[in-house]
Amino acid sequence: MGKTSTANLLLPFLFVLFSSSPPLITTEASKLGSFRFAPRFFGRFAANADLNNLQTHKSLKIQYETRYFTQVLDHFSFSNLPTFQQRYLINTDHWLGPNSMAPIFLYCGNEGDIEWFAVNTGFVWEIAPLFNAMVVFPEHRYYGKSMPFGSRDSAYKNAASLSYLTAEQALADFAALITDLKRNMSAEACPVVLFGGSYGGMLAAWMRIKYPHIAIGALASSAPILQFENIVPPETFYDIVSNDFRRESVSCFNTIKKSWDAIEAEGQTEEGLLRLTEEFHLCRNLRSTQDLEDWLESAYSYLAMVDYPYPSDFMMPLPGNPIKEVCRKIDSFPDGTSTLERIFAGVSVYYNYTGVVDCFDLGESNQDLGADGWDWQACTEMVMPMSSSQSTSMFTAYDFNYSSYQDECFKHFGIKPRSRWITTEFGGHNLLTDLKTFGSNIIFSNGLLDPWSGGGVLQNVSETITALVTKEGNVPQEFCFHPFASSCRSLGFHPRSH
Numbered sequence: 042m043g044k045t046s047t048a049n050l051l052l053p054f055l056f057v058l059f060s061s062s063p064p065l066i067t068t069e070a071s072k073l074g075s076f077r078f079a080p081r082f083f084g085r086f087a088a089n090a091d092l093n094n095l096q097t098h099k100s101l102k103i104q105y106e107t108r109y110f111t112q113v114l115d116h117f118s119f120s121n122l123p124t125f126q127q128r129y130l131i132n133t134d135h136w137l138g139p140n141s142m143a144p145i146f147l148y149c150g151n152e153g154d155i156e157w158f159a160v161n162t163g164f165v166w167e168i169a170p171l172f173n174a175m176v177v178f179p180e181h182r183y184y185g186k187s188m189p190f191g192s193r194d195s196a197y198k199n200a201a202s203l204s205y206l207t208a209e210q211a212l213a214d215f216a217a218l219i220t221d222l223k224r225n226m227s228a229e230a231c232p233v234v235l236f237g238g239s240y241g242g243m244l245a246a247w248m249r250i251k252y253p254h255i256a257i258g259a260l261a262s263s264a265p266i267l268q269f270e271n272i273v274p275p276e277t278f279y280d281i282v283s284n285d286f287r288r289e290s291v292s293c294f295n296t297i298k299k300s301w302d303a304i305e306a307e308g309q310t311e312e313g314l315l316r317l318t319e320e321f322h323l324c325r326n327l328r329s330t331q332d333l334e335d336w337l338e339s340a341y342s343y344l345a346m347v348d349y350p351y352p353s354d355f356m357m358p359l360p361g362n363p364i365k366e367v368c369r370k371i372d373s374f375p376d377g378t379s380t381l382e383r384i385f386a387g388v389s390v391y392y393n394y395t396g397v398v399d400c401f402d403l404g405e406s407n408q409d410l411g412a413d414g415w416d417w418q419a420c421t422e423m424v425m426p427m428s429s430s431q432s433t434s435m436f437t438a439y440d441f442n443y444s445s446y447q448d449e450c451f452k453h454f455g456i457k458p459r460s461r462w463i464t465t466e467f468g469g470h471n472l473l474t475d476l477k478t479f480g481s482n483i484i485f486s487n488g489l490l491d492p493w494s495g496g497g498v499l500q501n502v503s504e505t506i507t508a509l510v511t512k513e514g515n516v517p518q519e520f521c522f523h524p525f526a527s528s529c530r531s532l533g534f535h536p537r538s539h
């Protein structure tokens with residue numbers, strides 16, 4: 042969603058989670074040691090969001106009924122496992138009914154509370170009336186209220202209970218749910234159109250590929266379906282983040298690049314850690330510089346994902362062009378100001394824009410949440426290798442090391458990742474050629490400043506598989522698929538009527 046990314050339509054993929062050294066806002070980073078995960082899309086935010094405070098769409102009517110559907114736990118075996126209740130949100134206000142062939146818009150739930158995605162996906166709500174469409178938001182299993190085994194604790198207990206948390210099972214859930222819903226509503230003839238952003242965008246694209254008889258087309262926003270194995274260089278993500286800062290200000294880029302050594306130097310001693318605690322206004326004494334570095338990396342990566350030209354409130358309340366704002370702060374001090382003082386001022390734009398934060402909590406408070414669903418997914422099939430290049434990245438140099446990645450996953454969950462499974466299951470190495478041969482009706486939307494765009498589909502594949510690419514910060518006018526669709530209006534976009 043950055044300015045660019047925005048284009049991205051939906052959510053920035055907070056995917057930033059795993060693979061690399063991304064910024065984890067999360068505590069998991071420290072739990073997983075020096076292991077670098079890729080940045081997460083948004084799981085944690087979505088999980089923690091105060092839904093009552095989400096007022097992004099004051100002007101947009103987002104209303105839905107909440108329902109539950111009894112879902113099979115393992116779609117791919119006949120073992121006698123318990124079923125679970127999958128939550129879904131539905132709105133039929135604008136739908137013309139079964140005889141009209143009016144479409145059903147199905148949003149592929151991401152790794153988080155579905156209500157959060159629903160209120161942050163204005164585009165779908167905005168266009169539904171234009172198409173007389175029904176809107177359905179099924180929640181992804183193991184997130185929000187869609188917990189197998191009766192509770193989050195039981196679902197997240199161990200590798201055995203988590204084993205049904207996979208993209209394939211989630212797609213099968215969507216397929217089973219929509220098929221049953223259509224039958225219940227005598228709507229078998231109504232076409233289903235898929236939507237999704239970030240991980241949800243990957244699901245939308247994959248679902249169109251795997252279930253072409255169920256969905257007629259997909260809009261996959263900011264979906265890095267090529268960010269697996271060696272399909273794109275592992276440096277891509279951090280290079281894009283870094284370039285987003287460098288294009289604002291080279292000195293800002295350089296200050297950030299220097300700051301990691303400054304933090305390491307200071308953190309050598311106990312007193313140094315205390316000084317860092319004070320300098321960065323932390324709530325708790327810093328135990329390792331890694332925690333602080335992860336927190337900073339998170340901020341920079343998310344900033345790249347939400348670098349919109351207008352104020353937004355997607356993950357954090359932010360001014361328009363937040364990277365410019367961060368760099369303006371970092372560059373604004375007189376010569377002789379320490380690197381850390383500059384960095385603190387810069388990152389405060391992200392973490393404390395409203396000025397109401399008393400102290401910064403690096404995320405330890407989330408520890409009691411236990412394992413995060415995205416961590417599990419990243420440690421099983423969603424292995425997205427990420428590196429940080431010495432020469433082109435502003436982050437600490439880091440080479441993706443699959444064997445240490447495996448070790449960390451084993452330590453954490455007692456399982457080994459299957460890094461080649463996604464491309465085996467959904468394709469990847471020759472995906473564009475494959476799609477050209479057998480695929481149709483997918484729109485991939487990306488903003489080039491969005492760090493996830495590096496693993497996205499950026500070229501037109503065929504007449505019916507197209508890429509909408511936004512180079513600078515503009516929301517593509519014809520396709521304002523953005524969490525804050527209402528912001529699109531302020532950019533002069535008005536949905537065309539048909």
Ligand SMILES: *[C@@H]1O[C@H](CO)[C@@H](O)[C@H](O)[C@H]1NC(C)=O
Binds near residue numbers: 108218225
């Ligand atoms: C369809 O109707 C049955 C019977 O009322 C119900 O149990 C089921 O949950 C419904 N399916 C969906 C997707 O709501």
Ligand SMILES: *[C@@H]1O[C@H](CO)[C@@H](O)[C@H](O)[C@H]1NC(C)=O
Binds near residue numbers: 389393395397399
């Ligand atoms: C947040 O901003 C306010 C206003 O500038 C400031 O008083 C406060 O100390 C900041 N909080 C932190 C944790 O730095």
Ligand SMILES: *[C@@H]1O[C@H](CO)[C@@H](O)[C@H](O)[C@H]1NC(C)=O
Binds near residue numbers: 442443444445448
């Ligand atoms: C990768 O990690 C493994 C296990 O942690 C370690 O033994 C190996 O030296 C690392 N390889 C490189 C190239 O750093």
Ligand SMILES: *[C@@H]1O[C@H](CO)[C@@H](O)[C@H](O)[C@H]1NC(C)=O
Binds near residue numbers: 499500501
């Ligand atoms: C793909 O084709 C569409 C429609 O012709 C066009 O608007 C779009 O710019 C093309 N995308 C790219 C990346 O060339």
